[in-house]
Each structure stands twice: as structure tokens, then as C-alpha cells.
Amino acid sequence: MKSLADLKKLKEEVQKKMNLRNSDYKYKIVVGMGTSGIAMGAREVMRAFLDEISKRDVAGVIVTQSGEKGASSMEPVVDVLEKDGKVVTYCQMSAEKAKRVVSEHIVNGNVISEYLI
Amino acid sequence: MLKRIDVLLCFGSGCVSAGAKKIKEELQNQVKAYDIDSEVNIIETGCMGPCDQGPLMLVYPEGVFYKQLKPEDMKEVVEEHFVKGRVVERLLMRDESVAAKAIRNVEDVPFYQNQTKIALKHCGYLDPESLEEYVAVDGYSALGKVLEQMSPDDVIKQIQVSGLRGRGGGGFPTHLKWKFAKAAKSDDGKKYMICNGDEGDPGAFMDRSLLEGDPHKVLEGMMIAAYAVGACEGFFYIRAEYPLAIQRIKLAIENAKEYGLLGDNILGSDFCFDVEVRTGAGAFVCGEETALISSIEGKRGHPKPKPPFPANKGLWGKPTNINNVETFANVPPIILKGGEWFASMGTQKSKGTKVFALTGDVKNTGLVEVPMGITIGELIGKVGGGMSSGQFKAVQLGGPSGGCLTKQHWDVPIDYDSLIAEGAMMGSGGVIVMNHEKCMVNVAKFFLEFSLEESCGKCSPCRVGLKHMHNILEKITAGKGTMEDITELEKIGSVVKKTSLCGLGQTAPNPVLSTLKYFRNEYEEHIKEKKCSSLVCADLLHFEINKDKCVGCSLCAKKCPTGCIEGSKKEKFTILQGECVKCGNCLEVCPVGAVAKLPGILSEDEE
Numbered sequence: 001m002k003s004l005a006d007l008k009k010l011k012e013e014v015q016k017k018m019n020l021r022n023s024d025y026k027y028k029i030v031v032g033m034g035t036s037g038i039a040m041g042a043r044e045v046m047r048a049f050l051d052e053i054s055k056r057d058v059a060g061v062i063v064t065q066s067g068e069k070g071a072s073s074m075e076p077v078v079d080v081l082e083k084d085g086k087v088v089t090y091c092q093m094s095a096e097k098a099k100r101v102v103s104e105h106i107v108n109g110n111v112i113s114e115y116l117i
Numbered sequence: 118m119l120k121r122i123d124v125l126l127c128f129g130s131g132c133v134s135a136g137a138k139k140i141k142e143e144l145q146n147q148v149k150a151y152d153i154d155s156e157v158n159i160i161e162t163g164c165m166g167p168c169d170q171g172p173l174m175l176v177y178p179e180g181v182f183y184k185q186l187k188p189e190d191m192k193e194v195v196e197e198h199f200v201k202g203r204v205v206e207r208l209l210m211r212d213e214s215v216a217a218k219a220i221r222n223v224e225d226v227p228f229y230q231n232q233t234k235i236a237l238k239h240c241g242y243l244d245p246e247s248l249e250e251y252v253a254v255d256g257y258s259a260l261g262k263v264l265e266q267m268s269p270d271d272v273i274k275q276i277q278v279s280g281l282r283g284r285g286g287g288g289f290p291t292h293l294k295w296k297f298a299k300a301a302k303s304d305d306g307k308k309y310m311i312c313n314g315d316e317g318d319p320g321a322f323m324d325r326s327l328l329e330g331d332p333h334k335v336l337e338g339m340m341i342a343a344y345a346v347g348a349c350e351g352f353f354y355i356r357a358e359y360p361l362a363i364q365r366i367k368l369a370i371e372n373a374k375e376y377g378l379l380g381d382n383i384l385g386s387d388f389c390f391d392v393e394v395r396t397g398a399g400a401f402v403c404g405e406e407t408a409l410i411s412s413i414e415g416k417r418g419h420p421k422p423k424p425p426f427p428a429n430k431g432l433w434g435k436p437t438n439i440n441n442v443e444t445f446a447n448v449p450p451i452i453l454k455g456g457e458w459f460a461s462m463g464t465q466k467s468k469g470t471k472v473f474a475l476t477g478d479v480k481n482t483g484l485v486e487v488p489m490g491i492t493i494g495e496l497i498g499k500v501g502g503g504m505s506s507g508q509f510k511a512v513q514l515g516g517p518s519g520g521c522l523t524k525q526h527w528d529v530p531i532d533y534d535s536l537i538a539e540g541a542m543m544g545s546g547g548v549i550v551m552n553h554e555k556c557m558v559n560v561a562k563f564f565l566e567f568s569l570e571e572s573c574g575k576c577s578p579c580r581v582g583l584k585h586m587h588n589i590l591e592k593i594t595a596g597k598g599t600m601e602d603i604t605e606l607e608k609i610g611s612v613v614k615k616t617s618l619c620g621l622g623q624t625a626p627n628p629v630l631s632t633l634k635y636f637r638n639e640y641e642e643h644i645k646e647k648k649c650s651s652l653v654c655a656d657l658l659h660f661e662i663n664k665d666k667c668v669g670c671s672l673c674a675k676k677c678p679t680g681c682i683e684g685s686k687k688e689k690f691t692i693l694q695g696e697c698v699k700c701g702n703c704l705e706v707c708p709v710g711a712v713a714k715l716p717g718i719l720s721e722d723e724e
Contacts, residue, residue: 001377001384002266002377002380002385003385004261004264004384004385005251006384007257007261007384010249010252010376011253011255011258013249014249014252014253015249015253016136018123018253018254019177019178020121020122020123020158020177020178021123021125021177022241023177023178023180028178032202033201033202034201035201035202038200038201043200045158046121046156049155049603050118050119050120050121051118051119053119054118054119054217061119062121062178063119064121064122064178064202065121065199065201065202065224066202067201067202067564067613068205071522081345081391083349099280099660107528
């Protein structure tokens with residue numbers, strides 16, 4: 001590190017990796033991981049989100065899990081929360097759909113209405 | 118791959134000795150077994166604070182706080198929480214005030230709610246072995262600000278505005294120390310900066326926790342101080358009993374060097390600074406600055422008369438500045454947020470916060486940071502959660518140099534000057550809470566014994582005076598004291614205080630003098646009535662068997678090491694007081710509770 005600018009650069013890089021702890025996010029993706037969710041493939045959906053976000057190196061996104069949401073027939077269910085409290089709920093998700101949510105909603109900010117509950 | 122869970126495992130010394138390493142191992146096995154090891158970050162952190170609840174685990178992003186973990190709990194935590202998203206209720210902290218309601222978020226834990234964290238802000242939150250994580254929370258930004266925008270005088274000015282005083286115990290204004298060291302002339306231009314990590318008070322672990330939990334913060338504070346006084350070389354002096362602290366600070370220095378944050382022309386400026394670690398052999402007196410300097414020089418750790426002060430003639434005769442670990446940890450936040458911000462907390466003359474190691478008969482023992490000026494009652498009652506057992510009797514502040522305060526001091530604010538006015542002192546921050554079962558004469562003897570053993574022996578008031586005081590206390594606790602002994606204790610105590618060479622001797626009589634002031638009746642009871650009401654002093658208590666309760670089972674007689682219990686099934690059993698060594702075996706083994714421990718001596722004719 002040779003200058004203050006280098007220090008700032010390092011700071012921004014590491015902050016990306018620490019989003020989970022400071023709950024500073026632009027989008028928070030919550031995958032329903034109740035028994036029925038898992039039975040319907042929630043784990044694969046979760047993996048797909050994590051993979052796709054890492055691949056595209058999107059900053060400010062945290063992926064987490066919640067328990068049963070009570071909409072068994074709609075599983076796997078995924079909530080996408082924005083920092084200001086806005087929530088979008090997608091249902092009957094799959095790994096493929098998860099990838100599309102990342103590219104269209106998370107990256108470009110367009111909600112995919114056909115996946116909505 | 119992106120992680121979705123940050124698991125922070127408390128690796129403070131308390132949690133490590135409670136089994137944190139095994140927890141980590143099992144956690145790693147379990148996340149592997151559930152094939153989510155690529156999704157979970159497992160991070161070792163410094164002390165999280167509530168040490169009595171350890172081993173502790175904090176899970177983000179939810180902020181779920183698990184306590185008293187066992188390796189066998191890990192399967193459930195991974196399966197239920199990490200895989201299925203269901204928090205494991207039974208491992209949560211509980212709020213006793215609301216029908217033992219489980220607390221789901223770390224921010225709602227009452228223990229933290231009455232605290233204000235500045236020095237400890239990131240202790241238990243960051244991976245102390247990662248310079249990068251420290252940088253992510255504004256680490257080294259204060260150093261950057263200082264090098265880019267501030268002159269050494271600006272830095273000293275900010276510290277003056279903040280009102281920061283030395284956290285090692287003395288409470289000397291930090292800006293004055295820096296000013297003296299800056300003004301001092303050095304023949305070859307060399308000045309030194311020392312970080313005093315020779316924390317030695319029994320029951321104190323503030324500095325250790327800071328060095329273990331956030332070493333870069335201490336290092337950054339030290340570098341800012343070095344810039345302000347014009348020092349180019351520094352030393353961490355840490356006692357060898359703190360292996361983890363030494364390991365972490367060494368790693369921090371190594372990483373800072375790799376990143377170019379230590380060495381020549383730091384961050385492109387003219388500032389050059391290098392630092393080394395020196396380990397102390399654990400002599401208490403080496404916490405005294407002149408003794409510490411001798412020890413770094415490779416000499417025997419003996420204090421020297423002051424003046425000359427280290428600021429003018431310190432390490433190898435050069436101008437030297439010494440600050441305590443916690444003092445340095447307060448520097449980066451002051452630089453970043455400004456001196457006024459820091460000065461807005463605390464009392465008129467004691468600003469900011471203070472870290473305390475809360476121990477003894479209090480519910481929440483552990484590491485706490487509270488604003489200066491909090492009352493003793495608030496610290497024990499609110500932060501400490503009240504007594505764990507028995508009634509409050511006394512609180513010992515400031516370790517072997519401090520004093521005992523009582524119920525009447527419940528509303529005394531904790532700041533440097535109020536405590537000294539009451540006969541205690543801030544010290545480095547050890548707080549030992551005692552209930553009614555503690556004998557104050559014995560407590561005074563304990564602390565005096567510590568100072569006596571740690572006295573370096575250079576000056577006679579400390580070497581001879583403390584020994585003499587200790588002999589008197591031995592006499593009193595053995596029931597052989599006279600009322601003249603109390604006068605003698607006070608007389609010697611005040612002479613030792615006035616005439617000792619260094620801080621050790623000047624403060625060592627405090628535990629005796631303060632207990633004499635507030636618990637004089639206990640000394641008198643020991644002397645006049647040959648009685649220890651708290652049932653601590655073995656020579657001033659006795660055991661008795663109640664013949665009405667005794668069933669004659671002879672178990673006590675069998676367990677008695679001196680064979681001084683006689684009797685039969687018919688006659689019941691009796692203790693022959695003369696031969697009793699007060700081991701208490703009989704009390705422990707009696708199946709019907711017929712043996713009692715009673716105050717006072719029973720002479721043989723009374724039997």
C-alpha cells in the first residue's frame with residue numbers, strides 16, 4: 001500500500017465480503033428452507049443464487065434462509081428485500097429461475113412478474 | 118463462492134478454556150457433513166464480553182447469539198438453523214426480566230444495552246487475524262487522515278479536546294504526555310514509543326482482550342501517537358502469560374509490514390515507524406513505566422526515581438512515551454470522529470468510556486465498556502445484572518492498588534477523581550464484586566500478599582513495610598491480634614504510601630487502609646471477639662455436631678483426617694475442638710445436616 005487511495009480501494013473490496021455482518025445491503029434474498037421448501041428443491045435454488053451472484057461479482061447482496069413460510073404448494077419461495085423495506089416474493093422457484101432473478105432483478109432492477117406469487 | 122452465513126466464534130481466552138476449539142472443530146465437521154461448507158464463513162473473534170455464558174457463537178446476517186455451547190449442539194445448529202432456517206431456541210440468551218423470554222438478536226441482549234463501546238467496538242466482531250477486516254471498518258483511516266491532513270500539533274490538540282486520560286490506572290492526561298515527549302530534545306533525533314501491555318492485576322483482562330480481539334486498533338493508535346511525538350521506533354511490552362495476545366499482535370505487525378503500513382514512508386508520507394514486541398516475565402512491577410523501560414533494555418525490572426521522566430530520559434536515555442493498551446485503542450476513533458465527540462461522553466474531568474473486567478459474585482461476569490461517570494450501583498446492578506448469590510457487601514476496584522467500597526458508595530460515579538476521593542482508584546479496570554460471605558480482613562490480606570510478593574525490593578518502605586503489615590494481618594486473622602495492631606497498620610500504611618519509590622509501594626497499602634476505613638468493625642471483631650462472622654478465617658471458626666440431629670452413622674468420624682471426632686451410635690458424635698484442623702469434611706459428608714460451621718473459637722472447657 002503506497003497511498004491513501006490504495007487503502008480506500010482495499011476497504012471497498014473487503015466491505016463487499018462483510019455485508020452479512022453489518023447488514024448493509026441493497027438486496028437481501030431470503031430462501032424459504034422449511035421441510036417442504038427443501039423437498040421442492042430450495043437447496044438447489046439457494047446454491048444457484050450464491051453461484052450466480054459470485055460469478056457476476058454483484059456487490060451489496062446478501063443471501064440468507066428462513067424457516068417454513070406456510071405456502072407449501074408454492075415452494076420453493078424466495079423473498080427479495082430492498083433496504084427500504086420493499087419486498088417481492090417469487091414462488092415455485094428453480095435453479096434456472098434463480099439465475100434469471102439475479103440477472104434481471106438484482107443486476108438490472110426489473111422485477112420478473114411471471115414468477116411472482 | 119458468496120457466503121450466506123458468517124459464524125463468529127468467540128476465541129477470547131475465556132471461551133477457549135471453556136472449549137471453543139472443540140466447538141469449532143465439530144462445527145466444521147457438521148457443515149461439511151451437510152455439504153454447506155462452501156456457504157459458511159467460520160471466523161474466530163476476540164472476546165465478546167459475557168464470559169460466564171461461553172462458549173459463545175454469533176450468527177449473521179440474523180445476529181443470533183448462542184451461548185454455553187457444547188460440541189454435541191453443533192449438529193442441531195447446522196441442521197436446524199443453517200440448513201432449515203430455524204433458530205435453535207434452547208441455546209439462546211434469555212431475558213430474565215420478561216419471563217425468561219428467549220432473545221433472538223444480539224442487539225437485544227440486556228448485557229450489551231447499558232454499554233457504550235469505543236475501544237471494544239469491534240472486539241468480538243472482527244477476525245483479529247485479518248488486517249483486511251480491520252480496514253473494512255475504517256481501520257487505518259485515522260492514520261491516513263493524520264498523515265494527510267494533520268500536523269503533530271493538530272493531533273495533540275484533538276487529544277487535548279477529547280480529554281483522554283491514561284487508561285492504565287494513573288489517569289494522567291494523554292495529550293500532556295505526548296506534548297512533553299514531542300517537546301523533548303534527543304541528541305540523535307531518536308524517540309521511542311512504548312505500549313504498556315503488562316496488565317497484572319488479579320482478575321483484570323481488559324488489555325489482554327483488546328490485544329487479542331482488535332490488535333490493529335491498538336497498533337494504529339500507537340502509530341498516531343508516534344507521529345505526534347516524532348518517534349520512529351516502538352515496542353509492545355506484553356507479559357509472557359498472554360501467549361495469544363502476543364501471537365496476535367505479532368501477526369498484526371507482520372501483516373501491517375506486508376501491506377506497507379509499517380516501515381518507511383507510510384502511505385506515501387514522510388512518516389517512518391517500526392515496531393517490535395518484547396515479552397515480560399510477569400513481574401507486576403514491570404507495569405510501572407521506569408521498571409518496564411529497564412526490562413526492555415535487558416536489565417532487571419527495577420523502577421527509578423522520577424524525574425527525569427521517560428518523556429525526557431526514557432528508553433536508552435532517549436525521549437520516550439508510554440501509554441497503556443486501552444489508551445491507544447481510544448485514539449483512532451477520536452481522530453476519526455473528533456475530540457468533541459469523545460468529550461461529550463463521561464464526566465467533567467473523566468471523558469469517554471472505560472473497559473472493566475467484571476468478576477466476583479455478580480450475575481454477568483465478563484468484559485464491559487461503559488461511559489465514565491456511571492455509578493457503582495449501575496455498573497453492578499444493570500450491566501452486571503445484580504448479585505449472583507448473597508447480599509452485596511463490597512466492591513474492590515483497581516486491584517492490589519485500589520480499595521474496597523461499600524453499599525454507601527452505590528451512587529458514587531466511576532471516574533478517576535471520585536474514586537480516589539473515596540479511597541479506591543480506577544486502576545486498570547478490575548472490578549471484583551463481593552457478597553456477604555467474604556471476610557474483608559482476609560480480602561485485604563490477599564491483595565497485600567500479592568503486592569508483597571511482587572515488590573521488587575529496591576526500596577525499604579515497600580519491601581519491609583508491606584512485610585510487616587502482612588505479619589500483622591496474619592496475626593489478626595489467626596485471632597492473635599491486639600487493638601494496637603490496627604493503629605500500627607494505619608501508621609505503617611501511610612508511611613509506605615508516602616515514602617515508596619514507585620506506584621507499587623505508593624498504592625499497595627490501599628486495600629488495607631480502605632477496608633480499615635469502611636469495615637473497621639470486622640477487624641475489631643477478629644481482635645476482640647476472636648470471631649470471623651463471614652466464616653472465612655479458619656482459626657476463628659469452629660465446627661459443631663448437633664446431637665439432636667445426629668443419627669450416629671459415624672461417617673464424619675471415618676472421614677476426619679485427624680481422628681478428632683468421637684462417639685457411638687448411642688451416644689452420638691462430638692468434635693474434640695483442640696485437634697480439629699477445620700477441614701470441613703464432616704460438614705460435607707453428614708447425611709442429615711447435623712454438622713454446623715459457626716463463628717468464633719470454642720475453648721476446650723466449653724466442650
